[in-house]
Amino acid sequence: MLDKYKFAAIGILGVSVAAVSGTTLASSEASDYPSGNIKALVAAGAGGGTDNFTRQVQPMLEKRLDTTVTVIDLPTASGAIAHQRTANSAPDGQTLDFSSSTLITSLAAGQNPTGLDQLTPVARMQSDVMTLIVNPDKYKNFQEFYDYAKNNPGEVVIGGTAAASPDKMAFLGFKDASGLDMNFIPYDEEGSVSSNVLSGNIDGMFGEISSILGYMESGKMKPILVFADKRLEDFPGIPTTVEKGWDLTDGNERGVFVNADTPKETVAAIESALKDIYESDKYQDYASKVHLDYREGWMGSDAYRKELKTDLKQYKRLLNNE
Amino acid sequence: MLDGLMNGFSVVLQPMNFLILLSAVFIGFIGGALPGISGVILVVILLPVTYGMDSTTAFMLLTAIYASTVFSGLITAILYRAPGTPEAVMTSFDGYPMTQRGEAGKALGIGILSSAVGGLVGTIALIVFTPMLASIALKFSSPEFFALAVLGLTVVASLGGSLLLGLIGAMIGLFVASVGIDPMTGTLRYTFGNLNLAGGIQLIPIIVGMFAISEVLKRAQGNAPHTPIKKVKIRIFDMPVIRRIRLTLARSSILGVAIGILPGIGASTAAMVSYSEAMRWSRNPKEFGKGVPEGIAAPESANNAAAMGALVPLFALGIPGSGTTAVILGAFIMHGLQPGPSFMTNNGDLIYAVFVGLLIVNLLILAFSKPFVAVLSRMLNIPYSALGPIIIICCVVGTYSVQNSMFDVWLMLGFGVLGFLLEKINFPLVAIILGVVLGPIAESEFRRSLGMSQGDPSIFFSRPISATLLYIAITVVMLAIIVPLIKYLRKRSARLSDAH
Numbered sequence: 001m002l003d004k005y006k007f008a009a010i011g012i013l014g015v016s017v018a019a020v021s022g023t024t025l026a027s028s029e030a031s032d033y034p035s036g037n038i039k040a041l042v043a044a045g046a047g048g049g050t051d052n053f054t055r056q057v058q059p060m061l062e063k064r065l066d067t068t069v070t071v072i073d074l075p076t077a078s079g080a081i082a083h084q085r086t087a088n089s090a091p092d093g094q095t096l097d098f099s100s101s102t103l104i105t106s107l108a109a110g111q112n113p114t115g116l117d118q119l120t121p122v123a124r125m126q127s128d129v130m131t132l133i134v135n136p137d138k139y140k141n142f143q144e145f146y147d148y149a150k151n152n153p154g155e156v157v158i159g160g161t162a163a164a165s166p167d168k169m170a171f172l173g174f175k176d177a178s179g180l181d182m183n184f185i186p187y188d189e190e191g192s193v194s195s196n197v198l199s200g201n202i203d204g205m206f207g208e209i210s211s212i213l214g215y216m217e218s219g220k221m222k223p224i225l226v227f228a229d230k231r232l233e234d235f236p237g238i239p240t241t242v243e244k245g246w247d248l249t250d251g252n253e254r255g256v257f258v259n260a261d262t263p264k265e266t267v268a269a270i271e272s273a274l275k276d277i278y279e280s281d282k283y284q285d286y287a288s289k290v291h292l293d294y295r296e297g298w299m300g301s302d303a304y305r306k307e308l309k310t311d312l313k314q315y316k317r318l319l320n321n322e
Numbered sequence: 323m324l325d326g327l328m329n330g331f332s333v334v335l336q337p338m339n340f341l342i343l344l345s346a347v348f349i350g351f352i353g354g355a356l357p358g359i360s361g362v363i364l365v366v367i368l369l370p371v372t373y374g375m376d377s378t379t380a381f382m383l384l385t386a387i388y389a390s391t392v393f394s395g396l397i398t399a400i401l402y403r404a405p406g407t408p409e410a411v412m413t414s415f416d417g418y419p420m421t422q423r424g425e426a427g428k429a430l431g432i433g434i435l436s437s438a439v440g441g442l443v444g445t446i447a448l449i450v451f452t453p454m455l456a457s458i459a460l461k462f463s464s465p466e467f468f469a470l471a472v473l474g475l476t477v478v479a480s481l482g483g484s485l486l487l488g489l490i491g492a493m494i495g496l497f498v499a500s501v502g503i504d505p506m507t508g509t510l511r512y513t514f515g516n517l518n519l520a521g522g523i524q525l526i527p528i529i530v531g532m533f534a535i536s537e538v539l540k541r542a543q544g545n546a547p548h549t550p551i552k553k554v555k556i557r558i559f560d561m562p563v564i565r566r567i568r569l570t571l572a573r574s575s576i577l578g579v580a581i582g583i584l585p586g587i588g589a590s591t592a593a594m595v596s597y598s599e600a601m602r603w604s605r606n607p608k609e610f611g612k613g614v615p616e617g618i619a620a621p622e623s624a625n626n627a628a629a630m631g632a633l634v635p636l637f638a639l640g641i642p643g644s645g646t647t648a649v650i651l652g653a654f655i656m657h658g659l660q661p662g663p664s665f666m667t668n669n670g671d672l673i674y675a676v677f678v679g680l681l682i683v684n685l686l687i688l689a690f691s692k693p694f695v696a697v698l699s700r701m702l703n704i705p706y707s708a709l710g711p712i713i714i715i716c717c718v719v720g721t722y723s724v725q726n727s728m729f730d731v732w733l734m735l736g737f738g739v740l741g742f743l744l745e746k747i748n749f750p751l752v753a754i755i756l757g758v759v760l761g762p763i764a765e766s767e768f769r770r771s772l773g774m775s776q777g778d779p780s781i782f783f784s785r786p787i788s789a790t791l792l793y794i795a796i797t798v799v800m801l802a803i804i805v806p807l808i809k810y811l812r813k814r815s816a817r818l819s820d821a822h
Contacts, residue, residue, distance in 0.1 A: 045648075046362055046363065046366040046649055047362070047365075047366060047369075047648050047649030047650075047651070047652040047653075048648075048652065049652075051366070051652075052652055052655075052656060055366075055369070055370060059370070072725075072726050073366070073725070074725055074726070075521075075725075076518075076520070076521020076522065076524070076725060077502070077503060077517060077520035077521035078503065080517055080520055080521075081517060081518065081520075081521065081725075081727075084517055106508075109508050110510075111503060111508055111510065111520065113517065154776060155776065157773060157774055162505075162508075163503070163504065163505060163506055163507055163508030164503075164508040183773055183776070185506075185770050185773040185774065186505065186506055186508075187586075187770070188505060188586060188766070189585070189586050189642070189648065191585045191586060191635070191641040191642045191643075191648065191651075192585050192586045194640075194641055195459070195460055195463075195585045195635070195639070195641045196463055196464075198460055198639065198641075199460040199461065199463060201463040201464075201774060202774065212662075213660055213662070214640050214660045214661050214662015214663065214664065214665060215640070215662050215663060217660070217662065217664060218662060218663040218664045220662075220663050286656075289655070289656065289658050290655055290656070
């Protein structure tokens with residue numbers, strides 16, 4: 001009996017010693033970060049925008065930090081598992097969470113329990129603009145869409161991906177600002193949304209211009225409203241939410257997060273590596289290839305945190321009013 | 323078109339390209355045969371490798387891997403009841419019983435032939451009908467998907483064995499599928515605060531557990547002595563068998579293409595629906611699940627045809643028809659190509675090279691699968707006391723690797739025990755899988771349909787395709803109830819008149 005207790009006591013002692021030395025090690029070694037291999041968790045599915053982003057950054061990060069970076073896709077539960085694993089990882093900056101704005105939208109909706117008190121935003125690297133996209137056979141421009149929705153309350157159906165996604169938040173924000181009575185249908189995949197818009201089964205969808213360029217060229221889809229304060233340089237013909245008089249801007253963003261207990265110096269080290277990557281020709285080349293260069297993508301750790309907090313507040317309010 | 327094809331041949335048959343195609347087939351073979359490693363993963367891993375290549379070569383490589391993984395899932399499904407990919411689950415229902423009867427060679431031969439036929443039919447449909455098929459695919463929206471899923475579920479009524487057990491099985495499947503985030507509202511269902519359950523129960527742990535693990539457990543009891551199979555002789559062109567399965571092959575290949583072109587519905591569903599249809603059209607539906615050639619021919623031709631069909635909306639509209647094609651879509655963008663309605667006209671050379679590549683891959687499957695399969699089947703010589711643990715290790719590693727989750731491994735082992743116990747009472751496991759795969763489609767598409775119609779249920783019957791499918795489903799269910807009832811009444815009246 002005594003032996004058992006002794007054993008347990010030694011065990012606990014051992015674990016706590018290891019834990020303490022682990023944390024001291026981490027903080028003392030912040031200067032020579034990283035001390036081992038890096039895990040890059042992708043809070044989204046293989047082949048999607050966030051996964052592509054991570055896999056682009058991976059070799060550049062390996063070169064700059066002189067270590068191995070392993071990419072792991074964790075798409076389930078809207079990426080909540082990736083956030084939780086990052087929050088529970090050793091705070092040494094060697095577990096990176098690559099996530100889109102879904103981190104905040106699913107947090108607001110209560111799907112993702114890992115909040116900004118457990119994760120530190122390191123940097124934002126991409127900022128896309130949300131747009132309202134329709135089938136031009138149905139609506140020629142935003143005015144036509146607006147008039148129809150106004151005169152036929154409850155009839156307009158808008159599609160988007162997932163129930164607690166940036167698309168849904170854009171819908172709620174748009175509904176809230178415009179006062180139009182419309183319905184939202186969440187689909188599992190972006191392909192299902194666009195095929196329903198193409199076939200005219202639904203009235204429109206929320207999405208990014210970058211993903212529908214091919215349809216725009218052939219005149220099958222048309223963005224009619226940009227969720228930004230000024231018109232996009234490449235698409236000066238599309239009106240914005242702000243010029244319509246609504247205080248509403250939105251867009252999907254992608255960035256990198258670490259465990260909130262990570263020492264400041266380590267966060268700064270990762271941030272500067274990411275900034276270096278962001279400014280490199282190779283990264284900018286990729287960004288322009290996938291049309292993620294309509295807006296400035298970079299935002300440092302502190303500014304990004306501030307922005308996410310504002311977004312979270314706004315999304316919570318929208319969901320409460322729903 | 324012929325010009326394009328000839329041009330495609332000249333591109334594909336360049337030595338370097340052909341070599342890449344060969345290695346793609348080989349990589350696909352290995353990946354597909356390992357449980358847990360799916361086409362999606364392989365394509366994602368190889369994506370960065372293709373950045374340095376010219377786009378035509380890159381997409382020949384990716385699509386060839388995609389096509390060959392769908393094929394090779396059947397090998398372990400037939401030999402060890404351990405489906406290498408979700409698409410091959412249905413193949414194990416009849417393939418494995420044949421192996422147990424010592425007909426592994428025959429079963430593998432049917433599987434290889436059916437895969438190649440399905441793949442070729444799918445590729446030809448892809449080459450000839452892509453624009454037309456794509457416009458048909460767009461006619462399918464939520465009400466039609468719902469009707470299709472319902473029709474698929476009704477096959478429970480024609481399963482051999484107890485109807486009651488079949489219904490219970492489908493219900494278990496539907497329940498398992500409802501765990502996780504509600505797709506429409508985002509509410510958490512049956513997760514008990516566990517984040518691992520929030521993502522829903524994945525198909526891989528269920529399949530690997532229920533089929534592979536439960537079989538090892540059963541064999542471990544030692545009731546069925548393992549007779550090491552000395553030599554597996556694979557016969558691909560076996561005329562009597564071909565004569566028997568040719569109708570099934572034709573029907574399932576066409577069905578596979580038809581289901582494959584629908585966005586969001588993939589090869590697993592195609593295999594399942596065509597297995598059910600093969601059973602429905604068969605004169606001896608009760609024999610299914612005991613090792614009939616049709617039971618292998620139907621899912622294998624359908625899943626390979628569907629895999630090719632899933633490329634139709636991708637090329638014609640820029641809409642991915644399945645998980646792997648979604649990754650390929652991402653790869654197009656990374657290569658600076660613009661998927662969309664004018665993709666085919668703008669990139670004719672690339673598309674035709676890919677088409678020709680796929681044709682050749684399906685022929686290579688016929689030619690090269692034999693030696694590859696022979697190596698895997700040589701493992702049947704190993705005594706089961708050693709083979710069983712090897713299978714379990716592969717299952718654990720494979721399941722873990724899907725999303726680096728120990729939770730999935732425990733889940734898989736749990737489903738293994740459940741499958742083992744259920745099979746003791748001859749429970750139809752296929753009914754559970756039907757529920758798991760078709761349940762989420764039926765549920766969310768039903769709710770989306772009502773969203774489209776502002777809550778008016780008549781939408782299901784006012785659209786011609788969904789109405790037709792639903793009427794067929796209703797007829798099937800009614801027949802399943804009425805026919806036994808009539809039989810029973812006749813028997814009773816006969817007994818009554820006897821008594822008089």
